[in-house]
Every structure is written in structure tokens, then in C-alpha cells.
Amino acid sequence: MKKRVLYFDVLKVVAVFFVILIHVVSEYWDTININSNSFIGLSFLDSLSRFCVPIYFMVSGALFLREEKEITIKDVLTKYIPRILIIFIFWNLAYSFLNILILGDKTISFKEILTVLSNTVLGKGIFHLYFLPILMGFYLCLPVLKLITKKENKDILKYLILLLFIFISLNKLLNYALNTKISYSILFGGYLIYFIIGYYLNTFEINDRNKRIIYLSSILGFVITFAGTIICSRLFGKTEVFFNYLSFNVILYSSGVFLFAKNKIKKFNEKVLNILTSTHFGIYLIHGLVLGLFEVIGMFKLFDKLTVPVSVVLSSIVIYLVSLISIFIVIKIPLVRNLVILDKKRW
DSSP states (O other): OOOOOHHHHHHHHHHHHHHHHHHHHHHHHTTSOTTSHHHHHHHHHHHHHTTHHHHHHHHHHHHHSSTTSOOOHHHIIIIIHHHHHHHHHHHHHHHHHHIIIIISOSSOOHHHHHHHHHHHHTTOOOGGGGHHHHHHHHHHHHHHHHHHOSGGGHHHHHHHHHHHIIIIIIHHHHHHHHTOOOOGGGGSOSTHHHHHHHHHHHHSOOOHHHHHHHHHHHHHHHHHHHHHHHHHHHHHSOOOGGGOTTSHHHHHHHHHHHHHHHHHOOOOOHHHHHHHHHHHHHHHHHHHHHHHHHHHHTGGGGGTTSOHHHHHHHHHHHHHHHHHHHHHHHTTSTTTGGGTOSOGGGO
8 A cells, every 4th residue: 555645635635725716716807907906815816826736747746756656658558548538538528518508509519519529539628627638648758757757867857847947937938028939948848847846856855955945936936926917917908927837936836835845744634634635636627517506606696795805715615615525425426436536546
């Protein structure tokens, strides 16, 4: 039985709540006045939450790239890919057709069926499901990546992280600042940087001096995300450029959160964590349905008398709890539970 890495589980549980928070913020984002205090509050909440998706990729990298975990091409093609592919196909079709029936034309035409099937085959995940094709791409690269991610290759890994950081994230900043298109980023894959950073920070001990640098960089990354969004929005019009998961500020912020969790999370109620960990992936999958249901029946109006940021937090908590209860019921059903969990060993 594999040994539990406590901070991995805690990070995954925390991350899924902040995914929900981001999606609730988006319900208000387009209509909120950029000169209002509510815009400042929403920008703070969104900036605070931006580590959520990167953290999941970092945990995946730390888990799958560790040297003691043997993964063959056969494992990838017969175990990891089929499991997540089935989950992606089911949920992408479900969300796509429900989106048409509830928010679209109310009827599904043959053309729309072809479009949905085509998008699913091409890996175009609707709403939050884009995450799953990225994960599949990582799985496919595992046998190659594991040739590089070895303790004796520490300097090569630092070099690779530096290249990824420069060509993926910094060029995005330059493209925005200079209103141009720098194409060197095609040399490297996007979210790969998070898988490599997760492995590196989990595998190697970081000395106190470098810890302080990473923590300060993380705080700086958060401040840039928050302040940059407000300032640039008020100067040039509403922007989300600093919210991009591959922006340098989010990479710095997320790396610090990961390292902080590694060094500070030493204990957690095991029974509670078992429940939350076993349901976190299902909550990620189903929360979009709960969010859509709340929108359709007007549940957000219950918090209308509160300030927008407070309303967002309370709505996120309710959506999380409803999703948690729903998934906790679903995972008790033998045939259906395979569509909401990745780690079958827990069951």
C-alpha cells in the first residue's frame, strides 16, 4: 500500500474549492463596474484562487514522476489513458448537451450533435473540462519525462524549468505589454512547467535562503496578479491577462503555495481527509452542474443583499457542500462511481 503524502491530499482538497470560487467570481465578472469596490473584492478573490489548477498539475507531477513509481508505456496506454478518456467523453458530452438544452436552443439538432462529438474527439473540453485533455497529454509523456526526472539530473531540471519559465510565461507578458506576437513559445509545451516544478520541489530539499526567495516571489506573484488586474483594467479596459495560469506571476505564486504546504502541513484529521480526498475529483467534475442549476433557479439572488465578494464566498461554500454530498452518494453506486473517481485503490 502506497504511503500517503499528507500535503498532496490537502492541496487537492483545497484546490477544488478555489476552482469553484473562480467560477462563481466569473458569474459576476463581466457585469461588474471596474471602478467599484466590488471589482477590487472580486479581483482579490480571483487572484487568491489562481494557484488551484497549477497546484493540481504540480501534485500530479510530484506523484507520477517520482523515481520509485515505475510506469511503462503499457501502463499509460492500458490503464491511465483509458480511465481518464472515458471520464472526459462522458462528462464533456453531458455538459455540452445540457448546455444546449438549458442555456441554448432547448432542442438538439443533428448539426449540434456533430459539433459536440467533433469537439469531444478533438479534446476541446467545455467549461472546466479542458483540464482532462491536458492531464492525458501529461500521461502520454510520462515514459519520456521519467528519463529526465531523476535526482542526478538536478541541474538539467533547473535548466528545463528556467527555459519553460522564459519561453512560456515571460513571452505572454511581453506580448501583452508590447501588443505583439512572440512565437518562441512553440518550442515548449505549456503546462509541462507545473508538472516539472511539482516534481522538483517535492523531490529536492530547498535550503532556507532559497525558501525565503520562493516565498517572497510567491507573495510578489500574488500582488502582481491582484494589483496588475485592477490597474490595467482601469487604464486599458477590463483584462484577465494576469489571471492566465501560465503567466509568470501565477507560476511564482503557485510554486510558493506548493512549497509552503510541503513544509507546513504535518497533520490533518484522517477521517475527514479521507472523505474529502475521495470526493475532490468528483466535486471538480460535477460542480459545474450545480453552479448551472443555481443560476437557472436563481439561487444567487438569496445573497443579493450582501456585498458581491461576500455573496461569492457564501455561494462557493454552498456549491461545494452540495457537490460534496452529491458525489458522496454517487461513489456508493458501483457502476457510476468510476465516472467520478480516478484513484480506484481508495475504494
